[in-house]
Every structure is written in C-alpha cells, then in structure tokens.
Amino acid sequence: MGSGLNGAAIALPLDEIVAGLRVARERWRTSQQRLQEVGGRELPSREALREIVDRLSGVLFPMRLGPPDLRHESEDYYIGHTLDAALQSLLQQVRLELRYQARHDAHRQRDVEARALDLVRSFGGALPAIRVLLDSDVLAAYRGDPAARSVDEVLLCYPGVLAMIHHRLAHQLYLLGVPLLARLVAESAHAQTGIDIHPGARIGPGFFIDHGTGVVIGETAEIGRDVRVYQAVTLGAKRFVTDEDGQLHKGGARHPIVEDGVVIYAGATILGRVTIGQGSTIGGNVWLTRSVPSGSRITQAQSREDVREDSLVAPLA
Amino acid sequence: MGSGLNGAAIALPLDEIVAGLRVARERWRTSQQRLQEVGGRELPSREALREIVDRLSGVLFPMRLGPPDLRHESEDYYIGHTLDAALQSLLQQVRLELRYQARHDAHRQRDVEARALDLVRSFGGALPAIRVLLDSDVLAAYRGDPAARSVDEVLLCYPGVLAMIHHRLAHQLYLLGVPLLARLVAESAHAQTGIDIHPGARIGPGFFIDHGTGVVIGETAEIGRDVRVYQAVTLGAKRFVTDEDGQLHKGGARHPIVEDGVVIYAGATILGRVTIGQGSTIGGNVWLTRSVPSGSRITQAQSREDVREDSLVAPLA
Amino acid sequence: MGSGLNGAAIALPLDEIVAGLRVARERWRTSQQRLQEVGGRELPSREALREIVDRLSGVLFPMRLGPPDLRHESEDYYIGHTLDAALQSLLQQVRLELRYQARHDAHRQRDVEARALDLVRSFGGALPAIRVLLDSDVLAAYRGDPAARSVDEVLLCYPGVLAMIHHRLAHQLYLLGVPLLARLVAESAHAQTGIDIHPGARIGPGFFIDHGTGVVIGETAEIGRDVRVYQAVTLGAKRFVTDEDGQLHKGGARHPIVEDGVVIYAGATILGRVTIGQGSTIGGNVWLTRSVPSGSRITQAQSREDVREDSLVAPLA
Amino acid sequence: MGSGLNGAAIALPLDEIVAGLRVARERWRTSQQRLQEVGGRELPSREALREIVDRLSGVLFPMRLGPPDLRHESEDYYIGHTLDAALQSLLQQVRLELRYQARHDAHRQRDVEARALDLVRSFGGALPAIRVLLDSDVLAAYRGDPAARSVDEVLLCYPGVLAMIHHRLAHQLYLLGVPLLARLVAESAHAQTGIDIHPGARIGPGFFIDHGTGVVIGETAEIGRDVRVYQAVTLGAKRFVTDEDGQLHKGGARHPIVEDGVVIYAGATILGRVTIGQGSTIGGNVWLTRSVPSGSRITQAQSREDVREDSLVAPLA
Amino acid sequence: MGSGLNGAAIALPLDEIVAGLRVARERWRTSQQRLQEVGGRELPSREALREIVDRLSGVLFPMRLGPPDLRHESEDYYIGHTLDAALQSLLQQVRLELRYQARHDAHRQRDVEARALDLVRSFGGALPAIRVLLDSDVLAAYRGDPAARSVDEVLLCYPGVLAMIHHRLAHQLYLLGVPLLARLVAESAHAQTGIDIHPGARIGPGFFIDHGTGVVIGETAEIGRDVRVYQAVTLGAKRFVTDEDGQLHKGGARHPIVEDGVVIYAGATILGRVTIGQGSTIGGNVWLTRSVPSGSRITQAQSREDVREDSLVAPLA
Amino acid sequence: MGSGLNGAAIALPLDEIVAGLRVARERWRTSQQRLQEVGGRELPSREALREIVDRLSGVLFPMRLGPPDLRHESEDYYIGHTLDAALQSLLQQVRLELRYQARHDAHRQRDVEARALDLVRSFGGALPAIRVLLDSDVLAAYRGDPAARSVDEVLLCYPGVLAMIHHRLAHQLYLLGVPLLARLVAESAHAQTGIDIHPGARIGPGFFIDHGTGVVIGETAEIGRDVRVYQAVTLGAKRFVTDEDGQLHKGGARHPIVEDGVVIYAGATILGRVTIGQGSTIGGNVWLTRSVPSGSRITQAQSREDVREDSLVAPLA
Secondary structure: OOOOOOHHHHOHHHHHHHHHHHHHHHHHHHHHHOOOOOEEOOOOOOHHHHHHHHHHHHHHOOHHOOOOOOOHEEEHHHHHHHHHHHHHHHHHHHHHHHHHHHHOOHHHHOHHHHHHHHHHHHHHHHHHHHHHHHHHHHHHHHHHOOOOOOHHHHHHOOOHHHHHHHHHHHHHHHHOOOOHEEEEEHHHHHHHHOOOEEOOOOOOOOOEEEOOOOOEOOOOEEHHHHHEOOOEEEEEEEEOOOOOOOOOOOOOOOOOOOOOOOEEEOOEEEOOEEOOOOOEEOOOOEEOOOOOOOOEEEEHHHHHHHHHHOOOOOOOO | OOOOOOOOOHHHHHHHHHHHHHHHHHHHHHHOOOOOOOOOOOOOHHHHHHHHHHHHHHHOOHHHHOOOOOEHHHHHHHHHHHHHHHHHHHHHHHHHHHHHHOOOOHHHHHOOOOOOOHHHHHHHHHHHHHHHHHHHHHHHHHHHOOOOHHHHHHHHHHHHHHHHHHHHHHHHHHHOOOOHHHHHHHHHHHHHHEEEEEOOOOOOOEEEEEEOOOOOOOOEEEOOOOOOOOOEEEEEEEEOOOOOOOOOOOOOOOOEEEEOOOOEOOEEEEEEOOEEEEOOEEOOOEEEEOOOOOOOOOOOHHHHHHHHHOOOOEEEO | OOOOOOOHHHHHHHHHHHHHHHHHOOOOOOHHHOOOOEEEEOOOOOOHHHHHHHHHHHHHOOOHOOOOEEEEHHHHHHHHHHHHHEEEEHHHHHHHHHHHOOOHHHHHHHHHHHHHHHHHHHHHHOOHHHHHHHHHHHHHHHOOOOOOHHHHHHHHHHHHHHHHHHHHHHHHHOOOOOOOHHHHHHHHHHHHHEEEEEEEEEEEEOOOOOOOOOOOOOOOOEEEEOOOOOOOOOEEEEOOOOOOOEEOOOOOOOOOOEEEOOOEEEOOOOOOOOOOOOOOOOOOOEEEEOEEOOOEEEEEHHHHHHHHHHOOOEEOO | OOOOOOOOOHHHOOHHHHHHHHHHHHHHHHOOOOOOOOOOOOOOOOHHHHHHHHHHHHOOHHHHHHHOOOOOHHHHHHHHHHEEEEEHHHHHHHHHHHHHHHHHHHHHHOOHHHHHHHHHHHHHHHHHHHHHHHHHHHHHHHHHHHOOOHHHHHHHHHHHHHHHHHHHHHHHHHHOHHHHHHHHHEEEEEEEEHEEEEEEEEEEOOOOOOOOOEEEOOOOOOOOOOEEOOOOOOEEOOOOOOOOOOOOOOOOOOEEEEEOOOOOOOOEEOOOOOEEEOOOOOOOOEEOOOOOOOOOOOOHHHHHHHHHOOOOOOHHH | OOOOOOOOOOOOOOOOOHHHHHHHHHHHHOOOOOOOOOOEEOOHHHHHHHHHHHHHHHHOHHHOOOOOOEHHHHHHHHHHHHHHHHHHHHHHHHHHHHHOOOOOOOOHHHHHHHHHHHHHHHHEEEEEEEHHHHHHHHHHHHHHHOOOHHHHHHHHHHHHHHHHHHHHHHHHHHHOOOOHHHHHHHHHHHHOOEEEEEEOOOOOOOOOOOOOOOOOEOOOOOEEOOOEEEEEEEEEOOOOOEOOOOEEEOOOOOOEOOOOOOOEEEEEEEOOEEEEEEOOOEEEOEOOOOOEEEOOOHHHHHHHOOOOHOOOOOOOO | OOOOOOHHHHOOOHHHHHHHHHHHHHHHHHHOOOOOOOOOOOOOOOHHHHHHHHHHHHHHOOOHHOOOOOOOHHHHHHHHHHHHHHHHHHHHHHHHHHHHEEEHHHHHHHHOOOOOOOHHHHHHHHHHHHHHHHHHHHHHHHHOOOOOOOHHHHOOOOOOOHHHHHHHHHHHHHOOOOOHHHHHHHHHHHHHOOOOEEOOOOOOOOOOEEEOOEEEEEOOOEEEEOOOOOOOOOOEEOOOOOOOOOOOOOOOOOOOOOOOOEEEOOOOEEEEEEOOOOOEEEOOOEEEOOOOOOEEEOOHHHHHHHHHHOOOOOHHH
C-alpha cells in the first residue's frame, strides 16, 4: 500500500494550483490591459516554422538535404510536393502573424487573407534566387576552410552554412513584413548553431562563418560580398540611444557596414554604425568602434587605443 | 553475393566486443568500489525531465506555449490535466534521485516515498509564484530590447526567456533538495540556448539576458532586481580553493553579488565574491575581480589595471 | 468562401517555382562541372549518424545512457543487440562515404565493400578501449568540478562529457579514413554543446571541459593526459599559409601541443604550433602565440606583451 | 555497380505512369460530369474520425478507456481537455461533410458554419445520455455471459461493447444529419470487430452482442430493450424493391423490428420488415422471413418451412 | 471574424458536458455499490498486452517475425533483450490483474508481488515448449493447404497461425491464473483475424485453421492432435443452464471434445459436451449436437435429422 | 525494497529461457533440413507491404485517399513523389521474394536484380489500368447499395472497395510471379475487412461485395463483369484431391466460374469447378455444388436437394 507506480500521489492539490495559476494569469492580463480574451491562440508556432524550414531546405538542396532515398529522376516530384506542403503551412503561419499585427485594427483584419496570399507567393518566387545566393555561400565555405574536402561536405556539416540557409529564408520573411516569423526562423538557427543573426541584417553573396559559436550580427548590419567571419565575432550596436523620457529609441541604422572581401577573426567586436573598408582584415579579439579605410589590417595592439578613447560603448546587437 | 542491403556483415565479432566492453565495465566498477550491482537503472532520465519542463511551460503559459489549438474556454482543463501528468512524472524522477541520494543509507531509503510526495507538492505549490516571476522577466526583455515588438514575441522567440523558464523551475528543484534533477533541467536550457546558469544561482525578478550564447552564471551568484546581461558574460569564481591535501574545497559563496538595476555588457567577466553596486554599468569585455560601488561605470581601460593587479585569477563558474 | 483551412491557396505557382529551382540547380551543376548525374543520393546522413552515436552511447554506458528500464541481468543482451544494429547502420554509412571518396575512380569503387567491412570491424574492436578512455574523462570531470556530486551525475549532465563521447568515436572514424562521418559526429556534439572539437585532434586520457560553450580545438592539436579546459578556450591555428598562387595550403601541423596536466582557463586563446609545457596554467582571457615551458603560469598582463609582438595572428581552428 | 540499396532503379518511367494515371482520373471525372475541380480535398477523414472516437471513449469511460496513468483526482481535467480536443476536431469534420452535402447548392453553403456549430453542441450535449445507455449495455454483457468476471473486464475486452460504443456515437451523428461521418465511425467498428451495424439502426438499452463476428444489422432495424444477439446474426432486408425504370428504391422501413427481451442465437437470419415479438427466442442458423408473436421459440426445423415458402428472399442489410 | 481554423467554437458548453458526465459516472458507481474510489486506474492495458505479444512473437520466431534487419549472429542478443523487455512489461500487467482480483481482500493484496513474480517466471519458462507446439501448427498449415509454398510463407501470412500464436500464449496466462490478461490477448487475435478462441480451450499440437473468419471455440473445448478446422466453424455450448433463481450457472464442461485427426469443414456448428471421434470428417454447414464415433463422415443431409430432434439448442461459445 | 517500478524482477532466468528457445529453433531447423543458416532475414515484410499499399492507394485516388491537405494543383507532384517511394520500396520486397524463391538455385540468384526491375516496371505500368478497373468497382458499389449517397462515400467507407483495391494490386503481383507478396497484400485486406480473396482469383470489372465479413474466394475462381456478392459468400473448392501416396494435389482449376451479372446473396456457398450462368441469382444461404444455366434463380429449397445428392463435399477456398 502506498508503494508502486502511482503510489501515494493522492494528495496532489491540483485544484489549488490551477486556481493559483489562473490568478497569476489574470493579474498579468490586467496589468497588460488585455481585454477579456476569447477564442484560440493567435500566435505562430515555433515547431511549425522549424518544419517549414526543414522542408524548404530539402526543396533547395534536394539531393543533399532531402530524403535519403531521393533519386534524380524524381527530384521535381519531390520538390513540387514538398514545396506545396511547406508553402501551405507557411500560409497558415503568415495568416496568424498578420492577424496578430492587426489585432487592434479591424480595418487591417479584413485584408489579411489577400495579403497573406501575396506574401507567400512572393516568398515562393524568391526561392530560386535564394538557392543561387546559398550556392555562393557554400563555395565560399569550401574555399575558405583548408579542412573542407568537397562542397557536399560543406553543405552537410558546416553550422555556418546551416545558419545561412536559415538567415536567407528569414531575411526574405523580414522584408515581406512578417518579422515574428522571421525571428522564429533565426532563433531556430541560433539554437542549433550558436550563431545569432538578426533577420534584418543584409548580407551579400559568398558569406562564410567558420565554427560560429557566439557570432552575433545586428539588425541593421550591412555586409558586402565574400566576407569571412569567425567564431564569437560581434557586429553590434553601441549603447542604445534613449530619448528624453528614457524610452529606448527603436529603429535607425546602428550596426556596422562591412565592405566586400573583409575578413574578421575570432572574438573581434565591432560596434556602431562604422564602416570596415573593402578588403580589410580585423585581427582576433580586436575591439573596434570606429571606421577603418579599405585594406586596413587591425590588430589588438591598435585596437587597445580604441578602447581607451571610447570606454563606455557596449557591444549590443 | 555479398552485395545488397545487409551484404557481407557476417563476420562482425559481436561476442568479442561485448566481452571486451564487459571487462571494461568491471574494471570501472572495481575501481569505483561498487558492490556487485543488481536491479535496474537508478538514475533520473534526461528525456523525462525535458518532457516535464515542456509540459510545465504549457501549464505556465497555456495560450502561448501550450498546444496550438488551445482555447481560452478550456484553459483550466488543459492546465489541470497537463499539470497532473507533469507532476506524476516528476514524482517518479524525484523518487529516483532520492533513492540514489540514499543509496548507502538504508535508514533514509525508508522515507523516500514520503519525502518525494512532500517535495512534489511543494514544487507544485510554487508554480503560481514562478509564473509571476517569469512575467517580470518577460516584461524586462520587452523593455530592454529595442527590437522587441510585443511581449508575446519575447515569450515565443527569446532564448533568454527560455533559459529563465528553465532556471526558475530548476532553482525550485535545487532548493527542495534534488540538485541532480535541477542540473538536468539547467543543462537542457544550456543545450538549447548556450546559456549556462547553475540552478543554485539566486536571481531576482525582471532579469533579462540578451542573445545569451556563452553566458555562464555560477552556483552561489546572487542577482538583484531588474538586472540586464548580454552574451558571453561570466559571473564566475576565482581559482578554486584546495585544502591541505589538495582536495577541492566544495561549497562556500564564491561568485559575485550583482545588485539591483545593474547592466553588464557582452563579454564581461566578473570573478569571485565581489559586489557590483546598485545601478552600475559594466562595459563590454571588462575583466573585473574587485567590488565596485553603486552607480559605477566600468570600462575596459579601467579594468585592465585590474588585470595587472590580479593576474592569476581564473574565470570559473 | 475564401475562408477556412485551405482558403485561397489556389494560385500558388508551383510549376514556375519548381522550374526556377531546376534552373538554379543546373547552373550550379554546370559551374561545378558535374556530369549529368543519375541515381540516388550518395552522401551519408546526419540523422543516421546521430542515431548511431545514441546507440553506441548506450552500448558504452548501458546503465546510465541506455534505456531507462534496463537491468544488470540483461545488460549483455541489450549491448549485443544494440551494437549489432549500430554497426550494421554504420556499415551503410561507411559504404556511402567510401563510394563518395572513390566517385572519380572506378578502380577504388571495386573494393569499397571489403574496405567498409574491415573498417567497421576495426571500429567495433576499438570500443572497449574507448570506454576506458571515457571512464578517465568522467573521473577527471568529477575530480575537477567542486559542484559534482557523483560520477553518475557527471555522465548524465555534463556537456563536456557528452562532447568527449562524440569526440572519441569521431576520432576513431577519422583515423580509420572516413573523415566525413567523423565530421558529422563532431558537428552533432557542436550543435548540442557549443563545443567544437575537430575529429582529428589527439586528446589523451582524463580530459575535462567545463561549461564548454565556445570551445574550439583544431585538427592537428595534441593534448596530453589530465588536461583541463574551460568555456570559450581556443586551441587554433594562426593565419593560414597560402602558396604562391594564393591557394590555401592544406594539412600540416598548425595547432598547439598541450602537455600533461595543463589547465587553461575560460576565454584563453592559444594559436599556432606552440607547446604549452607540462603542468602549466594559462589564465582567463590570455592570448598566447608562443611556447611556454613546463610549469608556467601565464596571465593576461604577461600575454598582452605577446599581443603587441605578434599583432596579426588570428585565432583559427 | 547496380548492386546495393538503390541499385538499378534508374529506369522507372515515373513520368509515363503519372501521365497514365492523370488520363484515368480525367476519364473518371468526365464520366462523372465533374466540373474542373480546384482547391483541396473536401471529404472527411477516416483517421480523424478514428481518433475522435478514441478520445470520446476515454471521455465516456475515463478510468477504464482513458490513459493508463489517469487518476480519480484529475478525471474532470482530463475529460474537459480531451472533450474539447475531440469536439473541435469533430467540428472540422462536420464542416467538411456539410460543405460536401451542399456542394451543388450555394445557398446551403452559406450556413454551414452555423449548422456545424449547432450540430457539435447537440452532439456534445448527448454524451451523458450515451454514457447511461452504454452502462446498460455493459451490464447486459456482464449478465449475459457466464464467462464474464466483472463489468470492468467486459468493458475492456468485449468486441460487442466496443461495437456499441461506436454505434451509439455513430447513431447520434446519423440523427444529427451527418451520415457520412456516422458511416465512417460504423466502419471503424466493423474493421475492428467484424460487427457491421448501420448507424441508422435504433437500438434500445441493454443490448448485448456476443462474439460478434459476422453480425449485420440494417439501417431501419428497430431493437427493443435487453435484446441479446450472437455471432453471424443478420437483421437484413429482403430483396430490394426497384421502381419501373429499374432504379433501386432507396429509403423506407425494410429491416426487422425486434421487441424487448428477444434472444437471437448464432447464424440466424431475419429478413424484411417483420416483427419478432417480445421475449421470443430465435434458434441458431434459423432463417426467418415472417413475423412471430411474443414468446415464440423458433428452431431450424420450423424455419425450414419458412424457407420453402419464401424462396427468393435474400439477406441484405 | 468567426471564420478560419478555430472559427466559432466559442460556445462549446464544456463545463456542462463535463458535469453531465460526472453525474452519469456517479450514478453508475452508486448502482455498482462502488466505494468512493481514489487512486489510479487499476486495470491492465490492451495496448500493453498487444505490444507484449508482438515482442514475444519476435522472441519465438526471431528470423521471421523479429525486426527486418535481424541477423543470425545476433539472434540471441535480440531475444534476450526483447524477452527481458516483454517480461518486465508483462510483470506490470500481471501485478495489475492480481491486485484487481484481490481488490476486496486485503489479505491477498499482500502477496501480489511474490505471486506476480512466480507467475512471470513460470510463463517465461514455458516459452520454449510453446515454440515447439507452434512449430507443429506451422507444419500442419503447410501440409494442409495446397496453396502453401513454404513454411515461411505460412508463418508470415496465415491468420490461423497468427491466431494460434496468440492462443498458445493466452492459454498459458489462463492456466497461470490471469484470465483477464489471457482474454485481452485472445481478443487481440480476434480483432486481427476474426478467429475467436477462448483462452481456456485446450488444443493439441498440429492444429490448423484455414481462412478462419468467424471461427468460435469455447472455453471448455478440448481438441486433440492434428485437427483441421475451416472458416466459420463453431465449437460452442448449448443453451446455458440457469439455476432456480434464474442466474446463469457459470463454469462446467460445456463445449465439444474433438479427438485426434478430425477435420471440420467451413460453417459447421458443433454444440454441447459431445465427442467427435478420432479421424472423423464433419462436412460443411453441418449442425451437430450429438457425439459421433471414430471415423464418422457427417454430411448436411444427416445432420438435418439432428436439427429436427434437437430443436432449441443454440450455438454459444 | 521489492516495491516500485522495477520491483523484484531480479530473478528472471533470461539465460535459461534464451537457451531453451535456441534448442527449440535448432530442433526445428534440423527437422526442416535447413543448412546452417547465416546472414540476415530473407523474407519480405508485412509492414512494408502494408505501407506500399497505403501509398499506392493515395497514388490511385489522390483526392480521396491521399493526404488530407492535398490540392488539385499539386496532385501530380504528390503522385510522382509517392509513386517513386512506393515502387522503390516494392523493389526491395520483390528482390527479397525472388531471392527467396531462388534460394536453392545459384543460377537463378544471378538474375534476381534484372527480374526484379522488370517486374516493378511492369507493375508500375499496370497502375492506370488498375485505376480504371477500380473506378468500375466503385460505380458498381454506388449503384448496388440503396444506402450509398455518393461515389465518394463508397470509396471512403466501404470495406468491399478497400478489399478490391488490395485485390487488384495483389492480383497483379500474383500474375508477375511474386505470390508471397501478393498473399501478404491479400491478408492485409482480410485482416481489415474479413474478406478473404486469394490473389489468384480473376475478377472482371464492376465487382461489388457488400458488408463482406466472411467472404472467401478461392485461387482459381473466375468472376465476370458486374457481379455482386454479399457477406459470408464462399466460392470454394470441394474436398482436395490427393494422389496415390496421400499427397495433396496442388494446382488445377478447382473453384467456380461466375459469369457476368450474377448476384450471390449472403451466406451462399458455391463449391467446385461449376459455372453459374450469366445473370443468375443465387439466394441467401444456398449450398450449390453443380452448374446452373444462365438466368437461374436458385433458392434454399432447391439447393437442399443438392445437399442430399452431394453429401461429402466441403467448402474450401
């Protein structure tokens, strides 16, 4: 008696805990001035987005990220079928975000359906161009890493490439006006790779991130062609600007511009709306809060001066 | 012949490998002075804890982390049912840890059942308060990040919030005397977010971690209200103290105290039982091994002096 | 009308997107001078390797990483059965990589089957020795962390131990000539722990990584016995050597040698083919690009000199 | 070459088969005078109905057909949550059938949503009465079978009870105007038990089917209280009536009326709109096409006469 | 508004239905004089039994009903591991039934654990003998069916063999005193094959059921060696005996004895404690309620006489 | 002690049972004169065939048996992709059966691969014609059942249609020389519907089976166009012919020929190589062992004579 699988669990005061949680939720909803809510959950789903990205990865690279038993002869069948499933599922998520955006605006609620369709159509139409960009990233990784044996290996193994597949899809969603979906895609990559790229960041072709853990790239960063970045690099903002009444000033370009062909070694921190000129090299662990001209080679020794000058900037992204 | 699915696998010397592994296990058990063990596995399960936390996340935030088709009308049914399942499952894991703790002590074995029940009841009773704390963390994230568009987005996307849901549950388990379960929960968050908070750390309301990858917070750290921390921040111990015979001295407060309203920027390292006074700002990449008064603004230039003074401390957590 | 689950999705231009993607693939295949490919996917599978490692983890530590309901009495049955499944599955993956390696060489294609079998047999035969090495790593973690309560806890919770289980299996695959499989195993650990160890790295017994997020260890690193390493440590290469026509010079020992008993604290960066002498201690955040003799204690203050001297090295792994 | 997992599959003429199937579908659609169809599948789903019935079984008998770890304390939470999920899912299926019914009638399409809601509400409201009826069936089975040891065993094991759970739910759907959903539920029982009860059949409380394989009960059958039926019993129609132009005359009462307390032994066939008077016993393998008064005991010998008289009737249901 | 996935479901009166169901349950519990029940479900699980039988099928015939990738070299590992899992799971189910049996008897509750263990040990010990019996059944099927091409085909395809695997396991459980578990196993076969053999039936080696749908064999039937039976054969009881107060008289031998080498063709019905003498043949659709001597050949014409004599018997099993 | 989840399971004598089973297997293998077997399982898989049929059902009727979210626009993509997967999987099963057929004939082993490919190609090529046949069966069901409301309902709900989908696929496999695969498909239908059609039976277009439980149709039966059959109908063989030494005489036409437009009511049994002339009606429960001319209407009364004449035939299929 009292032993065994479900033993003495009798006295769990479920009703009490359920009531306690209800009170806590009501307190929150009151504090947030939420009207008495009815109906279902109105938010997009992390898991749904994850599955959509998985499917789109297969659509983009069928023979390498598609199902193991796929064959060239049936590639297009697989792609068409999977694409349809992915886009239909995306359509539902887009509806959820658009409705959520318009939750206080009955007028905008009305055209959610039409806008969702337009958006998903545009997104689908952008996929071939995204594939071309990703091919350039794969090639960049292959050329940039002495250990890489083939482009196939790069696509299969490199977390930096996984992060870029997510980013290029997320960026498209961001541009099309569904930033929450974009963010969910970006955070999925972050969780898998430790690479945290804001979906707003604009990144040219041939981008390569090696190792990657700890990389942070901010919303308004702009990165040119053939840039290479190593683990723990931050392209961040300086301290936030607050307006008179202490509110954070949101928006506005506040992250670095990195021009074509720049290489940034591990642990370097570049902050603020500065420009790293074309072809520059930024050494490991460098701390940089000013622009540098094309062809610069910045080392820690140099950057220490920078630290003294600019002591209270803070690496944010 | 020899081709095909299961081809020439005939000669796998399974018996030999199995025997080799048995020898290795026996060697280990002997070296660890384990008695001839019988019976089943006595350890809690990573997967079980992961599922428990998933369920409790739904219980705490039903409309945002619960099932996608949940509706307000049935919230309490969902919560009650899921809570029951989660707590029953937790009860089994608690039994496993308590039995494990008491494995050399027949006396303590006897009251495992009663203690397990008390513990799970207390844990369940703490959930409403945990929800209130987490609400404050969500608000802090929303207020602290210029990119955040709504509290819902924060709860859905931010790894720092995910880490805090885990931490506040893990900390409760830690306080109730099941540190191994607590650790499993913490490591689950670590794996998903790159944020490594020891379940022993005491953290006040309104805590916000941005980006988060590489954050390490040690067991005896104490953090006040409304503290903000960025990626790669370490709140660690200095070198361990060893006693005369070279054994590590375990326990004892050895991590920083961070007072209310402090902000610590990315990459900063704060080591030892020092106090960061209320409202201070610690700049990016700062290395700090001494206390600073309220309202301090510490930058790298200043902290470099600190490095010279205190050259052999080592960032541990 | 127009509302509901599958609403107005009618106009998705699937054919057009499928065609666009086909053009993009052909462009890529042409640019890569790939012959008209036929047949199935020829690459190993991430998921398959992940499952193989899961099974082998259970085979190596049946009572702690095997199924929750395993019992001592049936350990060997479980091991034999699981080992068989894992090795048969590995055999398929090995075939895929060997065929891929030999894809331009009809001669080598012919003995893929025989080589695959030899390789898997060798791999299986190495498992008992791998278990012995891993036991030493577990003990090192237990002894090295003041918070560890038991070796069981260490094996269950510590990401550093998880990373080492992967590494010791991956390293064996690397030695046996299937570097792509090895890399897939290593990246699986990287994704779960944030610890990035190249499968080529040679690591002695009793290796302990604490916290671990951000650790990077390069391909030709050599690490002795009883070495301890903390989060965000890099054992990397300096800048790559390029030959006259700008091609990366691949291969060649280019990462540090770390002798027995060395401790390297969090955030330290050690670059190039330097030797850290036996029993040395490298402080937190140290930047080191030269060899140090046995028993050295290196701190940031000292290493800053080093930075000035050697300004354009870059932490790579 | 040509051996192995995906061997020589190259030449599968997928395009040709796909085209052949398209032609066959078009031929069918033309022959059925279907307009060029667009949009998604409009039919309810077998699997969805199966899951709904599973959930409702748990809702009706939580401690015996609910989840194995259910506890009395949380019964209502389980029921509320599961009921909500089941009814929401049913609502979707009801919409599909109502839309399908109205597919040629734009007018009726318009109120599908309102009717679906009403219907599901009515259905939910009928569940307590269905439970009461099913309790009477369970008791009847317990009392009618000398081998039954407890009512719990009956509910857990008896295919006749499983069939009645399905029937009482299906009959309710039939009454509410969704005969296709009702039929899907009935066929699910048929597949599991070999018992084929048309959802239109009206069956009083305390109905017991023993063994059950081969039982067929037709659409307009009416069965009183406390009736008992054994395997391979048919309550069917005689030959269908066709009208002048040879079309089947659909509808109309054409199956037997079985009054209270009747017992019908295995293999008996009763055909047409006949009445089996209260308390009668129909022997095994009897063939009966005429009414019998209350208290009759019909045997094969007697029924043979019946056969001669009525030679071309045919057992249909 | 009101459209879409979770549309107008708002008004589902969950609370009301839940309350209605609670009343219905209470009514039932009162009518059944059940004390206020607490704690968890005490009944065995259909699904658990199904999984146990699946595992035991693999254990008994590893190369034909075990996992598709099993190999001779690892047969014993597979068997040992699977057997352990199956018997541990069976042990839990046995505990549940024994506790249920003793639910009104505190004294018997006490030794449930010891009896459960004994029972499972005995059951495990009987498996080799069960395999030998099943081999005889497989051979009988192979020899008895002109369409059978190999014993492997028989084991893989024949529902009669599937039914006998279940029966021989169920009969063992029945003999060991867990009739509810036995019944669950039998009903699982019934659902899959339409063959309904009571677990109490005693059946000699070399038993073959062809086609099988509709076969019913009662609890006290006794069947000799090398008997063959076709679809829709009933070995049943006559009408139940009721005692003075109308209660069914339970127990007592009431089904046929079928001696060695008998063949019973499709649709035959044999009722009551009669004996079918060795080597007899019973023709299709025969109705038989009397014993026949060895070597009889019974046809419909003859059995019609039987019908006239014995007009109110009824085929029960 | 002794209580709890894995309680007193210690003493399970696994080794002993495993050894006992090994002895039983060896005894069997010896008795069957099986050589010492090595390698893997050589038999096709029930589950694999079931999945293949599920996929082909979707391929044949995409909008009604395909995935619930399928849309007309993407039908061909779905079909091509699913067909490829189904046929590749079928190819593996065909290889297994062909190798098994040739297990004693090294010569035939050699061309297994080529024959398997030819066979699967032929099978794929036959699918459009199979769809056309099935359309005729669906129409027949719709026209033959007064309760049917639409062809869609028929396809979705009717077990007779499910059985015919299986049969038409199984028959094709039978014709192509893989009778074991054919049988597995047929038995899958049998298990789901209680309808047992041997894959060898030749059945014309427009075949309709109503209710279906207990129907048995033998290997050499030949059925014309537009035949209708009800539950429990047998088209069987008479007693098997044995040759001089008592061996069953296998093969040879031994089941009925049923000409165009015949209707056979429930429970009728027709045995032997007799011909039922065009347009005949066979009444319920009729027992028939002789041919009848076109346009016959056979009733029980008439067929009883038949019984007397032909007393020892037995319904086999």
